[in-house]
Amino acid sequence: xxxxxxxxxxxxxxxxxxxxxxxxxxxxxxxxxxxxxxxxxxxxxxxxxxxxxxxxxxxxxxxxxxxxxxxxxxxxxxxxxxxxxxxxxxxxxxxxxxxxxxxxxxxxxxxxxxxxxxxxxxxxxxxxxxxxxxxxxxxxxxxxxxxxxxxxxxxxxxxxxxxxxxxxxxxxxxxxxxxxxxxxxxxxxxxxxxxxxxxxxxxxxxxxxxxxxxxxxxxxxxxx
Numbered sequence: 001x002x003x004x005x006x007x008x009x010x011x012x013x014x015x016x017x018x019x020x021x022x023x024x025x026x027x028x029x030x031x032x033x034x035x036x037x038x039x040x041x042x043x044x045x046x047x048x049x050x051x052x053x054x055x056x057x058x059x060x061x062x063x064x065x066x067x068x069x070x071x072x073x074x075x076x077x078x079x080x081x082x083x084x085x086x087x088x089x090x091x092x093x094x095x096x097x098x099x100x101x102x103x104x105x106x107x108x109x110x111x112x113x114x115x116x117x118x119x120x121x122x123x124x125x126x127x128x129x130x131x132x133x134x135x136x137x138x139x140x141x142x143x144x145x146x147x148x149x150x151x152x153x154x155x156x157x158x159x160x161x162x163x164x165x166x167x168x169x170x171x172x173x174x175x176x177x178x179x180x181x182x183x184x185x186x187x188x189x190x191x192x193x194x195x196x197x198x199x200x201x202x203x204x205x206x207x208x209x210x211x212x213x214x215x216x217x218x219x220x221x222x223x224x
Contacts, residue, residue, distance in 0.1 A: 001067070002161060002193055003029040003052055008061035010044075010051050021047045022058065025218040027211055029162060029195060032188050036204035037197040039213035046166055048213060049197040053086055053164040054078040083108075087155030087192075089184075091167040093147045095139040101150045102135040108157050125153050129183060145176035152183055162193040169203070181206075 010022040021044045029035055029052070037045040050056040054070075057063070057078055063070045065085065071077060082088075095104045102122055109118040126132040129149045139147055148168065155163050165184060169177030181203065184194050196207065204210050212221050 001028050002031045002033075002065070003027075004062075004064040004067075005052055005058070006062040008048075008051055008058040008063065010047055010056070010058050021216050022051060022218075023216040024061070025213075025216070027052060027218060027220075029193050031161065031193055032191055033209065034185060034188055034194045034207045035196070036207040036210045037195065037213060038199065038201065038204045038210060041199070043213040044216045044218075045197040045213050048211075048218065049164050049166055049195060052195070053088060053162075054082055055088070055164075083158070085161045087158070087160035087163040089148070089151050089155050089163060089165040089168050091170045093139070093151045093171075095147060095150060095154075097139050100136050100138055101131070101142065101153075104139070104150060105154045105157055108154055110158055121157065122153070125156060129153055143176075144172050145179065148172060148176075148180050149183065152180070156187065156190075156192070159190075160192060162195065163187060165194065165196045167198055168196065169198075169200070 005025065005027045007024045007026060008022055009020065009024060011018050011020045025048060037048055039045045051058045057072050063072060065081060070081065105122050106118060122135065123132060126135055129152060131146055131149045131153065134142055134146055142150065168184065169180055172180060187194055196203065198204055210221050211218050
């Protein structure tokens with residue numbers, strides 16, 4: 001199993017109130033699986049996505065990557081796991097507007113690679129995503145679909161074992177959204193797992209497995 005989470009809990013605190021957003025949630029993700037997280041707005045799906053992606057780790061519970069227990073209090077280990085094993089695709093793209101597409105992708109490239117190696121890999125992956133002709137443009141000069149493909153390029157740059165995508169089609173028209181989903185699903189053939197948080201039931205049911213969140217609790221439901 002690539003990722004295992006058992007009895008995960010996550011709360012958010014303000015000065016006077018503590019709100020539990022994840023309540024003893026258990027989830028597992030196998031290598032090359034495509035999994036969806038569904039639920040109404042406020043159900044906790046983005047919180048769960050960020051928790052298992054170690055962007056905002058759980059407060060309590062057990063979390064393992066390939067059978068190895070991860071210390072939920074060790075921030076340095078979370079950073080290493082994210083850098084070496086995970087990739088992220090955000091609904092709002094999260095690109096730096098004053099940097100070109102190429103520069104945005106280069107930000108996450110391994111420091112162990114030479115500039116020549118990094119550029120060659122960017123060119124190769126960009127060609128697969130059909131955005132090689134837009135690498136030297138800035139995000140405001142790109143369409144929504146092109147920006148999302150740059151975000152996917154950035155996510156796969158370090159050959160992650162799992163990609164976490166939060167509403168990856170939420171800001172796209174249906175045709176462009178379908179293309180982005182095809183790109184994400186194609187990563188399965190490269191041995192990469194994909195976890196998609198979505199409110200779109202059609203997308204959810206097209207995944208291999210589906211976890212449904214309700215008020216911070218989670219259950220796996222059968223997909224056809």
